[in-house]
Amino acid sequence: MDPLLITPIPAFTDNYFWLLERAGRAVVVDPGDAAPVERALRDRGLQLAAILVTHHHFDHIGGLPALTEAWPVPVYGPAAERIRGVTQPLREGDRVRLDALAAEFTVWEVPGHTLGHIAYVADSFVLCGDTLFSAGCGRLFEGTAAQLQHSLSRLAALPAATRVYCTHEYTLSNLAFAAAVEPGHRGVAGEIERVRALRARNEPSLPSSIGHERRINPFLRTSEAAVVAAATQQAGRPLETEAEVFAALRTWKDAFRAP
Numbered sequence: 001m002d003p004l005l006i007t008p009i010p011a012f013t014d015n016y017f018w019l020l021e022r023a024g025r026a027v028v029v030d031p032g033d034a035a036p037v038e039r040a041l042r043d044r045g046l047q048l049a050a051i052l053v054t055h056h057h058f059d060h061i062g063g064l065p066a067l068t069e070a071w072p073v074p075v076y077g078p079a080a081e082r083i084r085g086v087t088q089p090l091r092e093g094d095r096v097r098l099d100a101l102a103a104e105f106t107v108w109e110v111p112g113h114t115l116g117h118i119a120y121v122a123d124s125f126v127l128c129g130d131t132l133f134s135a136g137c138g139r140l141f142e143g144t145a146a147q148l149q150h151s152l153s154r155l156a157a158l159p160a161a162t163r164v165y166c167t168h169e170y171t172l173s174n175l176a177f178a179a180a181v182e183p184g185h186r187g188v189a190g191e192i193e194r195v196r197a198l199r200a201r202n203e204p205s206l207p208s209s210i211g212h213e214r215r216i217n218p219f220l221r222t223s224e225a226a227v228v229a230a231a232t233q234q235a236g237r238p239l240e241t242e243a244e245v246f247a248a249l250r251t252w253k254d255a256f257r258a259p
Contacts, residue, residue, distance in 0.1 A: 004101060006125070006165065008204050011036045014169040015059055016206065018127060025049045025100035029120075029127050030167050032059035034066035049100035053077035053086060054129025055117040057141075060167065061085070080109070080116030090118060110155065112148025113138030119155065125163035125207070128155060133166045134208040135191070136174030137219045139254065145247035149222070152246075156220045160211030171195050171205035174217075176258035181218040181230045181249065188216050222246050 002023045008016035011033050018029040019040055026046040030053055031037045041048055048071040053061055055078060064085040068075060076096055079089035090096065094107040105120040110131045117138075120127040130138040131148070132155050140148060155164075172195050178188045195205045214220050221227045222242040231248040232239050239245045 001102065004103060006207075008206065009036050009040050010169075010204075012059060016165075016167050016169065016204065017063075018165050018167070019046075020098075020101055020103070021046055022101045022103075027052060027098055027101060027103075028067075029165070030054055030060035030129060031063035031067055032061065034063035034070075037063055037067060038070070048073055050098055051075045052096075052105075052120055052127065053083060054119065054127065054131075054167070055114045056081040056083050057114070057130070060129065078109075078116040078118045081114065096120065108154060110151035112143040112145075112151050113141060115142045117143075117151075121158070124161065125165060126155065126158060126210075127165050129167055131155065131166075132164060132213065132217075133168060133174055134164065134171040134205060134213065135178045135188075135217050136170055136253070137217075137250070140250060145250055146243045148250070149219075149243050149246040152219055156210060156214060158210045160209065160214070162210040164206070164208040164210060164213060166206060166208075169199075169204060169206070171208075172199060173258060177253050177256050178216055178218050180256065181252075182221075182224075182226050184226070185216070191216055218249055219246060222249070 005021045007019050009019055017031045020027045026048050027050045028037050050073050074088050075086050076088040077083045077086035079091045090107045092109040096105040105122050108119045110117050110119045113130045175192045198205050218227050222245040231245045234252045235248040
């Protein structure tokens with residue numbers, strides 16, 4: 001069997017629409033714009049077999065009308081969000097079998113960034129939308145800090161080798177914040193240099209991995225003494241739980257500007 005290839009389609013200023021392909025068939029994830037997807041399909045000689053959507057923000061669904069007009073394929077997405085064009089609404093624990101790719105996913109509800117956000121979890125990788133980023137996490141547009149912290153803790157419990165396919169190239173700015181939270185973290189400093197070199201060559205910093213994120217992502221390190229101390233200092237009050245530490249970090253990050 002041909003290998004499953006997963007490659008990014010860059011779009012807008014920092015989005016990635018992930019293209020999953022095997023043996024001439026393809027599935028696209030969170031296509032906010034149809035044009036770059038159509039170009040990728042044409043250039044690679046691929047037939048679109050399905051579309052996966054993680055949440056309702058326009059930069060993740062804007063391409064649905066044009067794509068589904070050209071390709072009448074099933075569109076999978078969160079049942080808890082109203083997304084025009086979704087034909088296969090999904091909830092926690094649902095299984096998605098994509099015969100065209102010989103691939104299967106378990107659906108996780110991961111609210112926080114939006115209330116109905118879902119992730120697609122496979123044996124060796126996860127398509128997590130805007131919930132978990134490399135060295136960061138999504139903003140709280142609809143959910144609570146406690147919800148997002150719980151969603152991230154679920155993802156962090158996946159096997160360390162699990163590849164993380166998120167949908168924005170935010171890694172360098174997230175690493176700047178991680179360095180502010182843990183200025184003595186050598187791994188973060190080394191990662192900044194590595195990612196700078198990748199981006200200078202216009203190469204993506206993604207995918208990451210769950211094990212890597214556990215090491216460098218402050219939002220997955222809310223029990224680490226250095227992270228707790230930094231968040232407590234920013235909050236100006238004692239923080240009793242990991243959820244409180246997470247909330248303080250998210251508030252700090254919302255206002256953070258890299259030096």
